[in-house]
Structures are given as structure tokens and as C-alpha cells.
Amino acid sequence: MLVNQSTPTSAGTIFHLIKTGAATTRAELARHTGASASTMALRIDELLQAGYIEESGEGASSGGRRPRNLAVRDAPEVVAGIDLGENHAIIVLLNRRGETVAQAVHEVSLRADPDTVLGALIQHVRQLTDATPGRTLAALAISLPGPLDARTGRLLSPTRMPGWSGVDVRERLEALSGIPSRASNDANSMALAEYAVREGSVRDLLFVKAGSGIGTGSIVDGSLYTGFRGVAGDISHTTLTNAPAIPCSCGRVGCLDMVASGSAIVESVRERGGEAASIDDVLGLAKQGHPGASEVLREAGRRIGEVLSTIVNFFNPQVLALGGLLATSDAFTAGVRQAIYTQCLPMTTDLLEISVAQAGRAAGAVGIAWDTLEKSLQPEYVDAVLQLAGA
Numbered sequence: 328m329l330v331n332q333s334t335p336t337s338a339g340t341i342f343h344l345i346k347t348g349a350a351t352t353r354a355e356l357a358r359h360t361g362a363s364a365s366t367m368a369l370r371i372d373e374l375l376q377a378g379y380i381e382e383s384g385e386g387a388s389s390g391g392r393r394p395r396n397l398a399v400r401d402a403p404e405v406v407a408g409i410d411l412g413e414n415h416a417i418i419v420l421l422n423r424r425g426e427t428v429a430q431a432v433h434e435v436s437l438r439a440d441p442d443t444v445l446g447a448l449i450q451h452v453r454q455l456t457d458a459t460p461g462r463t464l465a466a467l468a469i470s471l472p473g474p475l476d477a478r479t480g481r482l483l484s485p486t487r488m489p490g491w492s493g494v495d496v497r498e499r500l501e502a503l504s505g506i507p508s509r510a511s512n513d514a515n516s517m518a519l520a521e522y523a524v525r526e527g528s529v530r531d532l533l534f535v536k537a538g539s540g541i542g543t544g545s546i547v548d549g550s551l552y553t554g555f556r557g558v559a560g561d562i563s564h565t566t567l568t569n570a571p572a573i574p575c576s577c578g579r580v581g582c583l584d585m586v587a588s589g590s591a592i593v594e595s596v597r598e599r600g601g602e603a604a605s606i607d608d609v610l611g612l613a614k615q616g617h618p619g620a621s622e623v624l625r626e627a628g629r630r631i632g633e634v635l636s637t638i639v640n641f642f643n644p645q646v647l648a649l650g651g652l653l654a655t656s657d658a659f660t661a662g663v664r665q666a667i668y669t670q671c672l673p674m675t676t677d678l679l680e681i682s683v684a685q686a687g688r689a690a691g692a693v694g695i696a697w698d699t700l701e702k703s704l705q706p707e708y709v710d711a712v713l714q715l716a717g718a
């Protein structure tokens with residue numbers, strides 16, 4: 328573990344200012360930090376020599392010579408993000424600037440044993456890295472469709488991953504690959520991607536993943552909130568008022584999962600005469616104007632919105648981002664909006680942005696990779712790396 332104290336004028340802090348765009352010329356950096364010109368020159372040399380930054384073009388002149396702009400320098404190391412879904416995995420490679428430099432999709436089956444699945448994923452990541460010129464793999468970050476215990480790192484009875492309960496995926500990935508690894512659940516990973524895509528314009532964000540399962544991820548004052556045990560935001564077994572008494576996998580009745588999850592929606596559409604075997608089929612039927620499909624999607628949106636309204640009232644987010652396959656349906660998002668605007672106070676909703684998530688299909692993979700990258704570029708970490716390099 329690298330331990331170091333960053334100061335307001337340490338190289339790590341200056342790197343952070345350049346990275347966030349808060350200050351990108353020597354003059355701006357000196358103004359921002361209050362450092363002397365000589366200290367600033369020393370720090371910038373340190374960052375240039377270590378390859379953390381580069382000079383890129385010229386900034387705006389305030390008279391005299393145009394100042395040189397400083398920017399984060401790309402490096403060969405990439406962080407691989409993996410979004411493990413029920414039937415496929417999306418893999419992305421992010422460079423130091425947080426840009427996706429390669430992406431791939433592979434079929435997987437969660438019914439296989441964990442080591443087999445993870446071993447195949449590692450192989451896919453290595454192949455993708457090898458096929459991307461000049462890149463080396465620095466870390467693995469995986470997004471999982473199940474809840475993780477933050478204290479032990481183990482999966483907690485994931486309903487969509489039978490055979491994975493109690494598995495410490497991070498530990499298994501590291502053991503199988505020898506590469507530093509991280510694991511997170513999908514809704515949290517996607518919330519991180521949504522936060523990243525908005526580039527600091529939002530501090531409080533509630534992300535909802537509505538697909539085969541329903542989950543939420545919360546960014547509170549710029550940080551992911553996971554709760555005491557790490558399972559904050561798992562709303563799928565919230566009991567609804569006036570819900571049909573359908574028995575749920577959790578052993579109770581009236582759960583949100585039983586009326587608004589992917590399988591519940593498919594079932595309801597079939598009862599209304601629609602030929603559907605998957606959410607994709609339901610979305611297709613709704614597009615073709617099948618009244619039953621649209622009504623079921625709108626009702627699922629209303630039900631999820633009903634649960635979200637309590638959270639929105641409590642949490643007062645700036646943005647409610649709707650992600651997952653269901654969020655591509657206008658009927659579904661209309662249902663969510665209707666419930667939120669009916670059940671939340673105007674002072675909560677007046678300035679609330681309810682929108683379809685912007686982070687795209689690879690959000691789970693990008694989000695957890697981006698967060699892993701961010702952690703490795705924090706001021707304390709950069710200062711520690713520079714100190715070790717100079718020692």
C-alpha cells in the first residue's frame with residue numbers, strides 16, 4: 328500500500344489540477360496553488376520526466392508569449408473493464424486519459440463454474456490487449472450482475488448467478504491472472520460511468536438499471552455510496568402497495584421484481600397475447616404498436632417510479648438517469664416520469680433532470696474501469712509513485 332501526504336503544491340496535486348482542467352498552464356497553476364515560479368517549474372519537470380504529463384499546443388495569451396498548455400500524457404498501460412452479463416461479456420480497454428482504446432463482446436454462460444468463466448474472460452482480455460498495438464495490461468475491473476458484500480468481497484446469493492454465491496471474484500481474478508483486480512456490482516459500475524460521462528457537472532446522481540433485474544447506484548457528493556454492507560440500492564425486493572400476490576424468489580410476495588423485472592414483463596406480455604421470449608421481443612412488439620406490450624412497459628415504469636419516488640424525496644438528486652434495456656422504451660420511461668412527478672414534491676422535482684443514461688451499452692465495463700483508473704491517479708498515489716521512482 329502506497330502511503331504519502333500530498334500537499335497543495337505537491338506534484339500529485341498539480342497533476343490533478345491539470346487532469347481535471349482546473350489549471351493547464353504554468354501561470355494558471357502558480358495562481359491556483361500559490362506556489363512560486365521556481366517550485367512550479369520543479370514540479371512540472373518532475374511530472375514531465377515521469378511521463379505523467381506532456382506539453383500540448385499553446386494556451387490563450389494575456390499579452391506577450393503564448394503559454395504552453397499541459398495535458399495528461401497517454402501511457403502504454405491500460406485498465407481492462409469487463410461487464411459480465413447473463414449471456415455475454417463486454418470488454419473495454421481504457422488508457423490513462425480514460426479513453427476507450429479497444430472494445431470486444433464475447434458470449435459467456437453464468438451457468439459454468441466461476442473459475443472457468445473468469446479464466447475465459449482473462450484470456451479474452453489478454454487477446455484484446457495483444458491485438459491493440461503498444462498496450463500493456465495494468466489492472467482488471469469487473470462489473471457483476473449480483474450483490475457483493477463490501478466487508479468480505481464475496482457475492483451474496485446472486486439470484487442470476489447460481490453457483491457463484493460466496494465467491495470472491497476479485498480474489499479469483501487476481502489468483503488466475505496475477506494482475507491487480509477489482510469487482511463491483513453492475514448498477515454501481517453503471518452509475519460511475521454515468522458520473523464520468525458528465526465530467527464533473529453533476530455531484531448527486533441516482534442511476535437505475537432496469538433490465539433482467541432492477542438495481543440502483545448512487546453518487547453522493549461526487550462519490551459512489553454503497554452503504555454499510557455494500558448492498559445499498561438493491562431495490563428489487565421492495566414490497567409494493569396493491570401488488571399482485573405473486574411468490575418471489577426471496578420467499579415473500581409483492582416484490583417489485585415480480586412486476587417490473589425483465590422476466591416478469593415477458594410473462595405479462597405473453598398473458599396479453601404477445602409472442603415474447605425476451606425483453607428484446609417485448610421492446611420489438613411495443614415498437615410495432617402491440618398495445619399489451621406498451622401497457623406492460625408503462626406499468627413496469629410506474630411501479631419502479633413508485634419505489635424511486637421515495638428515494639428521490641429522501642436523496643434529492645440532481646439527475647435521475649435511467650439505464651438498462653428497459654430505458655430504451657418510451658412507454659417505460661414515461662411510466663417512471665409519471666410516478667415521480669405525481670409522488671414527489673415540486674421542490675424535489677422542479678430542478679430534477681430525469682433522462683435516459685448517456686454512458687451507452689458498455690457502461691458497466693467503462694464505469695468500473697474508469698473508477699479504477701481514477702484511484703490510481705489520485706494525488707497521494709501519484710506522489711507516492713514519484714517518490715518511489717526518485718528513491
Ligand SMILES: [Zn+2]
Pocket residue numbers: 563564575576577578579582584
Ligand atoms: Zn422478492
